[in-house]
Amino acid sequence: MGSFIIRRSFTGILIIFVAIFLNFMLIQLAPGDPISILSGQDSPSPEMEEALREKYGLNDSVGVQFLTYLRTLAGGDLGESILSGRPVSEMIAERIGPTLMLTLTTAIFALLIGTILGIYCARRPGSKLDNLLSGLSYLFDSMPSFWLGMMFILLFASWLGIFPTSGMIDLRANHSGIAYYIDILHHMFLPATTLTLLSIPYFFRITRSSVIQVMSEDFVTTLRATGMKESRIFNKYVLKNSILPTITVFGITIAYMITGVAIIEIVFSWPGMGSFMLNAISRRDYPLLMGIYLVLSISVAVTMIVVDVLYAFIDPRIRYSK
Amino acid sequence: MEIKNNNQNIFKKYTNKINEIKQLKVGAILLILLLIVSIFAPVFATHDPYSLGDEMVAAPSSTHYLGTDGLGRDVFSMIIYGTRTSLMIGIVAALISGVIGTLLGGIAGFFGGKIDRLLTEVNNIFLMMPTFFLILIVVALFGSSLINVMLIIGLTSWVGNARLMRAQAMSLRERTFIMGAYSIGEKKWKILLKHIIPNGIFPIIANTTMIISGAILTEASLSFLGLGDPNVVSWGQIIYNGREYMTSAWWISTFAGIVVVLTVLSFYLIGDGLNRVLSPKLHDQN
Numbered sequence: 001m002g003s004f005i006i007r008r009s010f011t012g013i014l015i016i017f018v019a020i021f022l023n024f025m026l027i028q029l030a031p032g033d034p035i036s037i038l039s040g041q042d043s044p045s046p047e048m049e050e051a052l053r054e055k056y057g058l059n060d061s062v063g064v065q066f067l068t069y070l071r072t073l074a075g076g077d078l079g080e081s082i083l084s085g086r087p088v089s090e091m092i093a094e095r096i097g098p099t100l101m102l103t104l105t106t107a108i109f110a111l112l113i114g115t116i117l118g119i120y121c122a123r124r125p126g127s128k129l130d131n132l133l134s135g136l137s138y139l140f141d142s143m144p145s146f147w148l149g150m151m152f153i154l155l156f157a158s159w160l161g162i163f164p165t166s167g168m169i170d171l172r173a174n175h176s177g178i179a180y181y182i183d184i185l186h187h188m189f190l191p192a193t194t195l196t197l198l199s200i201p202y203f204f205r206i207t208r209s210s211v212i213q214v215m216s217e218d219f220v221t222t223l224r225a226t227g228m229k230e231s232r233i234f235n236k237y238v239l240k241n242s243i244l245p246t247i248t249v250f251g252i253t254i255a256y257m258i259t260g261v262a263i264i265e266i267v268f269s270w271p272g273m274g275s276f277m278l279n280a281i282s283r284r285d286y287p288l289l290m291g292i293y294l295v296l297s298i299s300v301a302v303t304m305i306v307v308d309v310l311y312a313f314i315d316p317r318i319r320y321s322k
Numbered sequence: 323m324e325i326k327n328n329n330q331n332i333f334k335k336y337t338n339k340i341n342e343i344k345q346l347k348v349g350a351i352l353l354i355l356l357l358i359v360s361i362f363a364p365v366f367a368t369h370d371p372y373s374l375g376d377e378m379v380a381a382p383s384s385t386h387y388l389g390t391d392g393l394g395r396d397v398f399s400m401i402i403y404g405t406r407t408s409l410m411i412g413i414v415a416a417l418i419s420g421v422i423g424t425l426l427g428g429i430a431g432f433f434g435g436k437i438d439r440l441l442t443e444v445n446n447i448f449l450m451m452p453t454f455f456l457i458l459i460v461v462a463l464f465g466s467s468l469i470n471v472m473l474i475i476g477l478t479s480w481v482g483n484a485r486l487m488r489a490q491a492m493s494l495r496e497r498t499f500i501m502g503a504y505s506i507g508e509k510k511w512k513i514l515l516k517h518i519i520p521n522g523i524f525p526i527i528a529n530t531t532m533i534i535s536g537a538i539l540t541e542a543s544l545s546f547l548g549l550g551d552p553n554v555v556s557w558g559q560i561i562y563n564g565r566e567y568m569t570s571a572w573w574i575s576t577f578a579g580i581v582v583v584l585t586v587l588s589f590y591l592i593g594d595g596l597n598r599v600l601s602p603k604l605h606d607q608n
Contacts, residue, residue: 019451144558145543147582154569158569
């Protein structure tokens with residue numbers, strides 16, 4: 001178990017390192033010199049240029065520069081935003097809460113709904129509902145997330161007027177106490193539904209095929225031959241074995257989901273990282289953009305390690321292999 | 323005469339197979355329609371997609387089938403021309419990813435040992451990276467030309483192909499005909515290129531078809547963030563431009579989105595259908 005955690009952590013650290021390295025290389029390789037990228041101006045003032053040169057050691061060789069870059073990052077310094085002049089780390093810290101809230105809510109809902117539907121359909125393969133849901137899962141897979149979000153805004157917010165179009169709270173209402181949280185839930189409903197609908201297919205498909213596969217294993221046939229009830233076979237033996245892949249996929253799905261969350265945040269003006277990413281892109285605020293990328297890479301790596309370790313706890317085969 | 327007959331049989335076998343698998347049939351029909359539209363775009367388009375008309379934000383009518391956008395451009399004609407952009411981006415990006423994935427996976431699985439471990443580790447890293455953000459930064463830094471977009475999507479989406487090819491190469495290298503190739507003195511590289519890859523390529527083709535879908539969606543997302551190539555018409559950009567007019571002119575974004583869904587769906591269906599042809603046993607139970 002210990003060596004397994006160490007091995008996974010090593011991969012995680014490697015991923016973070018690669019993300020940092022890619023960030024560094026991109027600044028080096030991009031058209032224009034690093035100073036203009038880091039300062040956001042074609043001709044920054046001599047003082048600013050000097051300060052940036054000093055900070056990132058731009059007069060040294062590339063190797064030394066990379067070490068300097070690592071050292072600044074290790075101190076939690078992601079550089080300063082071109083837009084606001086404030087430290088990027090501070091700006092991200094302010095915005096990460098709403099993003100996490102949206103991501104986790106949708107991840108949990110999608111996992112639950114997708115798994116339950118997957119199990120249900122796997123026990124009735126070829127039924128009408130199974131065909132319908134399989135078809136729907138293709139359809140949702142093919143949708144651009146932002147487009148679905150826009151359609152929901154059009155339908156539920158501007159035509160039916162049931163849900164607000166954007167934001168996380170009603171700024172004019174000035175709610176407090178329970179009303180405040182209800183207001184957040186009210187605002188979160190559309191973005192969360194969009195994301196959940198788009199993420200359900202992953203879990204649905206993996207659960208469905210996993211259950212079907214386990215059901216066709218020899219031991220299930222043997223149990224059937226002993227005359228055991230179908231429901232007992234399923235609850236006691238099939239479910240446990242077939243639920244495992246879902247957990248693995250959960251980790252990977254989080255990585256894809258974060259992309260989806262960022263774009264959906266933009267559509268619904270949800271005050272998380274995604275929506276100021278759009279600003280960062282349109283004003284070419286590279287330090288901010290790269291800071292977001294690094295923070296996301298680190299979060300994904302950490303989530304995956306946690307999920308993998310969890311998986312190893314549940315499934316002894318993983319922990320004892322190799 | 324004999325040969326011709328034989329060919330007809332093979333052709334018939336394939337068409338039967340396509341008809342048998344619903345996904346493949348629907349997907350293929352959709353794809354053929356899309357190809358026709360993109361090749362004969364000037365015939366189908368009623369207006370010049372780039373020309374700014376006088377009627378701005380006009381509702382769908384007999385002159386403008388799907389209305390006009392905020393600059394008075396005909397949405398129908400823009401969607402028709404956008405087919406070319408999306409198909410090109412999807413196919414080129416998927417081809418890049420297919421070639422890289424096949425080669426890296428083939429090398430890893432066939433040679434094994436240290437190379438395999440290294441490539442598998444690289445693979446794992448790519449699998450866990452939020453690649454969309456990498457794509458986004460690269461496009462923001464290096465410019466959003468069509469070529470940049472296709473290249474970067476291709477360069478970041480080969481992981482699945484590499485995994486598939488690796489597994490194929492590992493199982494193929496133990497087969498007798500590969501041993502036979504060794505015994506007649508074939509070089510390792512030649513065996514990889516002449517025997518391993520051609521014999522194991524089929525699942526990669528199926529997967530690459532799905533990557534076309536992913537690439538089209540990625541391009542749409544980039545355009546939605548304002549990082550599309552401003553010199554061409556693309557569906558993502560139509561949706562992006564329509565966002566401002568969402569409440570007053572729903573038609574701009576809605577129709578472009580529907581076309582994206584249909585196109586992406588057709589490639590998914592083909593990919594899935596090909597997978598079914600490949601492993602009928604697995605899917606018969608489903």
